Amino acid sequence: MSRGGFWSVAGAVAWRNAHNFFSNPAMIVPAMLFPLFFFTAFAGGLSRVDSVPGFDYDAGYTTFVYGFVLLQAATFGGIFTGFSVARDFESGFSRRLMLAAPRRGGIVAGYWLAALMRAIFTIALITAVALVAGLAIDGNAVDLVGLYTLAVIVNAAAMLFGTGIAMRLRTMQAGPAMQTPAFLFLFLAPVWVPYDLLTGWVQGAASVNPVTLVLESGRGFLAGDPTEVLPAFAVALVLAAVTVLWARGGLRSAERVA
Amino acid sequence: MTEAVRSAVDSGLPRQVGMLARRSVLRTMRQPAMVVPSLVFPLLLLSINSSGLESTTQLPGFPTDNYLDFALAIAFVQGALFSANSAGTNVANDIESGFLNRLSLTPLRRMALMMGQLAGILALGVIQAVTFLLVGVAFGAGIEAGLPGAIVIVLMSLTISAAFGCIGAFVALRSGTGEAVQGIFPLLFAALFLSSMALPRDLIEINWFQTVATYNPVSYMLEGIRSLVITGWDGEALALGFACAVGLALIALVAASSALRTRMVRT
Amino acid sequence: MSGAAIEASDLVRDFKKGPRAVDGIDLRVEPGEVYGFLGPNGAGKSTTVHMLTTLLPPTSGSARVAGHDVVTEGPAVRAAIGAALQEAALDPFLTGREHMTLQTALHGMRGTAARDRGEELIARVGLSQAADRRVGGYSGGMKRRLDLALALVHRPRILFLDEPTTGLDVQSRTSLWEEVGRLAADRGVTVFLTTQYLEEADVLADRVGIIHKGAIVAEGTPEALKAEIGRPSVEAVPAEREDLPRMKQVLARFGESVPGSPKAVAVRLDGGDAQLAEVVRALDAEDIHVEHLQLHAPTLDDVFLSKTGRSLEGEAEEETADEEEEPEPTEAVAA
Numbered sequence: 077m078s079r080g081g082f083w084s085v086a087g088a089v090a091w092r093n094a095h096n097f098f099s100n101p102a103m104i105v106p107a108m109l110f111p112l113f114f115f116t117a118f119a120g121g122l123s124r125v126d127s128v129p130g131f132d133y134d135a136g137y138t139t140f141v142y143g144f145v146l147l148q149a150a151t152f153g154g155i156f157t158g159f160s161v162a163r164d165f166e167s168g169f170s171r172r173l174m175l176a177a178p179r180r181g182g183i184v185a186g187y188w189l190a191a192l193m194r195a196i197f198t199i200a201l202i203t204a205v206a207l208v209a210g211l212a213i214d215g216n217a218v219d220l221v222g223l224y225t226l227a228v229i230v231n232a233a234a235m236l237f238g239t240g241i242a243m244r245l246r247t248m249q250a251g252p253a254m255q256t257p258a259f260l261f262l263f264l265a266p267v268w269v270p271y272d273l274l275t276g277w278v279q280g281a282a283s284v285n286p287v288t289l290v291l292e293s294g295r296g297f298l299a300g301d302p303t304e305v306l307p308a309f310a311v312a313l314v315l316a317a318v319t320v321l322w323a324r325g326g327l328r329s330a331e332r333v334a
Numbered sequence: 335m336t337e338a339v340r341s342a343v344d345s346g347l348p349r350q351v352g353m354l355a356r357r358s359v360l361r362t363m364r365q366p367a368m369v370v371p372s373l374v375f376p377l378l379l380l381s382i383n384s385s386g387l388e389s390t391t392q393l394p395g396f397p398t399d400n401y402l403d404f405a406l407a408i409a410f411v412q413g414a415l416f417s418a419n420s421a422g423t424n425v426a427n428d429i430e431s432g433f434l435n436r437l438s439l440t441p442l443r444r445m446a447l448m449m450g451q452l453a454g455i456l457a458l459g460v461i462q463a464v465t466f467l468l469v470g471v472a473f474g475a476g477i478e479a480g481l482p483g484a485i486v487i488v489l490m491s492l493t494i495s496a497a498f499g500c501i502g503a504f505v506a507l508r509s510g511t512g513e514a515v516q517g518i519f520p521l522l523f524a525a526l527f528l529s530s531m532a533l534p535r536d537l538i539e540i541n542w543f544q545t546v547a548t549y550n551p552v553s554y555m556l557e558g559i560r561s562l563v564i565t566g567w568d569g570e571a572l573a574l575g576f577a578c579a580v581g582l583a584l585i586a587l588v589a590a591s592s593a594l595r596t597r598m599v600r601t
Numbered sequence: 602m603s604g605a606a607i608e609a610s611d612l613v614r615d616f617k618k619g620p621r622a623v624d625g626i627d628l629r630v631e632p633g634e635v636y637g638f639l640g641p642n643g644a645g646k647s648t649t650v651h652m653l654t655t656l657l658p659p660t661s662g663s664a665r666v667a668g669h670d671v672v673t674e675g676p677a678v679r680a681a682i683g684a685a686l687q688e689a690a691l692d693p694f695l696t697g698r699e700h701m702t703l704q705t706a707l708h709g710m711r712g713t714a715a716r717d718r719g720e721e722l723i724a725r726v727g728l729s730q731a732a733d734r735r736v737g738g739y740s741g742g743m744k745r746r747l748d749l750a751l752a753l754v755h756r757p758r759i760l761f762l763d764e765p766t767t768g769l770d771v772q773s774r775t776s777l778w779e780e781v782g783r784l785a786a787d788r789g790v791t792v793f794l795t796t797q798y799l800e801e802a803d804v805l806a807d808r809v810g811i812i813h814k815g816a817i818v819a820e821g822t823p824e825a826l827k828a829e830i831g832r833p834s835v836e837a838v839p840a841e842r843e844d845l846p847r848m849k850q851v852l853a854r855f856g857e858s859v860p861g862s863p864k865a866v867a868v869r870l871d872g873g874d875a876q877l878a879e880v881v882r883a884l885d886a887e888d889i890h891v892e893h894l895q896l897h898a899p900t901l902d903d904v905f906l907s908k909t910g911r912s913l914e915g916e917a918e919e920e921t922a923d924e925e926e927e928p929e930p931t932e933a934v935a936a
Binding site for chain 2: 654655656657658671672673675676678679680682683684686687688689690691692694695699702703704706707708709735751
């Protein structure tokens with residue numbers, strides 16, 4: 077089958093998903109609001125944290141929080157696309173896609189493109205608001221490319237994870253199965269304070285959580301002081317590779333019942 | 335006995351309330367998918383936040399050196415948000431399934447229906463409040479006001495649950511759909527986040543945020559519970575906390591009752 | 602007092618957004634009668650029932666049920682009626698028995714009287730075995746039976762059934778028909794039944810009112826309504842499929858075409874039963890071999906067709922097609 081077949085399927089699926097997202101207030105409003113108000117609540121309500129002895133992030137607390145909210149937006153942009161996949165299965169629309177698409181991998185690629193569009197939209201919005209709120213970006217253009225590339229990879233991994241679940245369970249009740257691991261990975265990381273200021277079991281969890289590396293690297297890019305770049309990219313790419321296999325398995329599972 | 339009371343008794347109002355309360359409680363308890371997250375999520379967040387933000391107790395002016403003591407109050411309010419969801423969803427299901435129409439065709443009084451719904455909310459609220467208290471104490475939170483203080487915490491928590499539960503019911507009765515109930519969840523979370531949830535109000539640096547938190551009744555509900563845990567008996571904090579909780583509960587109850595009158599149109 | 606169980610005079614219901622749902626209904630149902638209200642989806646049946654059961658005030662007009670005005674004497678009306686509305690209206694988390702306990706209590710019954718009444722009704726609708734299971738696990742037929750039992754708790758004189766068998770399998774439908782028939786015959790209960798199924802109206806109803814776009818277009822006993830149309834239809838299946846077009850041409854001489862199987866030709870005979878012999882001769886003359894030939898008496902669908910220009914079953918399909926659309930996507934919310 078030609079490459080054109082694969083990408084035309086991907087394009088069609090992406091267009092539909094994006095159209096549903098951007099034209100439906102019930103979908104777009106929460107996707108905008110939630111990251112915005114996490115940002116506002118943390119940057120606003122916890123700004124004094126930069127006075128805690130040992131807080132050594134020079135770019136300031138707003139930038140510190142922005143790093144997390146960016147990661148959160150990328151992750152949940154992917155997870156919510158997984159919701160869309162589950163919804164399509166529940167409504168029976170996926171069967172139509174599976175029957176019509178000559179290259180079914182294009183379907184997953186299409187969902188990925190849609191997840192990317194959603195993430196770009198949300199991240200652009202958050203970035204605009206954060207800049208107004210005093211976001212200080214000390215990183216240069218290369219740092220920013222690194223930062224947003226990491227975000228794209230995380231978004232893809234989250235989307236593939238969610239899609240794999242959705243294609244296996246094929247019901248909206250799969251929502252918690254997608255959200256809960258994402259939530260745990262995100263919040264068992266240095267969310268509000270740097271890693272060194274974490275205490276108790278959360279520090280232990282953060283020390284083995286791959287998201288910690290990604291988060292600290294992202295914050296490093298923002299501060300113009302890239303840290304743990306290679307390990308962070310390695311972790312992100314491994315996560316993405318694993319979730320590609322996971323999503324492929326999900327597609328095979330869905331094909332058996334299509 | 336006044337005329338109104340006699341009329342209520344003669345019409346079987348207490349029995350109607352009892353039957354509907356029983357139904358509401360049964361229904362809530364038979365939905366583990368609603369009950370368990372309302373217990374697990376607040377506790378999980380409490381645990382994560384306590385470890386994650388423990389270092390903020392080093393800030394000058396922080397009222398305690400144990401962040402768990404400070405954060406415990408958040409669990410009660412978060413639990414109340416789940417009550418809003420649960421109550422609202424149950425009412426919306428009654429409307430969408432036509433069960434409300436069935437009830438409308440009986441001699442049921444609207445007040446009995448509202449009171450019955452409240453019973454379900456309060457049943458869940460009791461389980462939440464006791465669980466949060468026990469787990470908090472087990473993990474090192476100290477209740478400065480002792481056992482009487484713990485009882486007052488439960489009472490305040492129940493009032494907050496009633497308030498948010500009635501908000502959920504109001505939204506369901508006005509809209510008639512579960513989707514609208516889900517839609518207000520972000521707004522309720524915003525109300526929690528834009529408060530003295532994470533830091534005391536006087537340590538909030540950003541002026542506009544501090545102003546919003548000062549005008550936000552949720553701040554006073556948190557501070558009321560918090561005062562019993564950290565300080566002991568702080569009359570002002572308790573009075574403000576209860577005033578906000580009771581006030582919100584009354585407003586929400588009146589709004590929900592009015593919405594029920596419109597929804598349960600019968601001649 | 603007129604003595605009617607149900608009477609309505611120029612009943613109208615407008616909704617803020619949308620066309621007039623009920624457009625001047627006049628009807629009268631005598632005590633003990635089974636009245637069938639027949640019409641497609643969207644005709645105004647349920648709206649009419651909601652007004653008669655006091656769940657919706659009329660925009661104008663008046664109605665009396667059990668001798669009480671539906672607007673000014675709502676509680677008295679509700680005390681005299683039972684209703685099983687379009688949705689089964691059950692709580693999936695309660696058991697059948699718990700529903701019955703709640704319903705008897707809400708109707709003011711107490712103690713053994715309430716318990717005995719509940720058990721009697723549960724047994725009558727054949728749910729004794731399932732009474733302690735949660736309703737969420739019931740089949741559609743079981744839910745409908747429980748719904749009917751709950752409507753009968755307080756021994757109403759008038760029963761409203763809004764599309765009681767929609768979505769049920771044949772066996773459940775038949776079982777419900779039997780129960781409704783018993784109620785009317787043995788206990789003299791007046792039954793106001795809305796339906797979109799011709800057969801249901803034919804089998805159950807003493808009289809039928811056909812509603813279309815909010816107005817009653819025909820009313821009478823099923824036999825009388827069908828007799829008004831008078832003309833039967835003939836349906837023929839050719840032995841050779843290629844003969845279908847020629848068969849159509851031949852039969853077209855005898856009357857207008859009516860909907861039928863795609864393998865057959867069906868026309869309404871202008872000249873009645875007596876034309877059947879001519880039909881056979883005409884087909885023979887054209888050397889068209891017939892595999893199957895049948896004469897159909899007029900149906901209520903023919904009545905509907907003659908009054909509205911459309912087939913009732915065709916209307917039902919159209920309404921259903923309009924309702925089918927891709928579900929509205931909704932977004933879940935992160936914790």
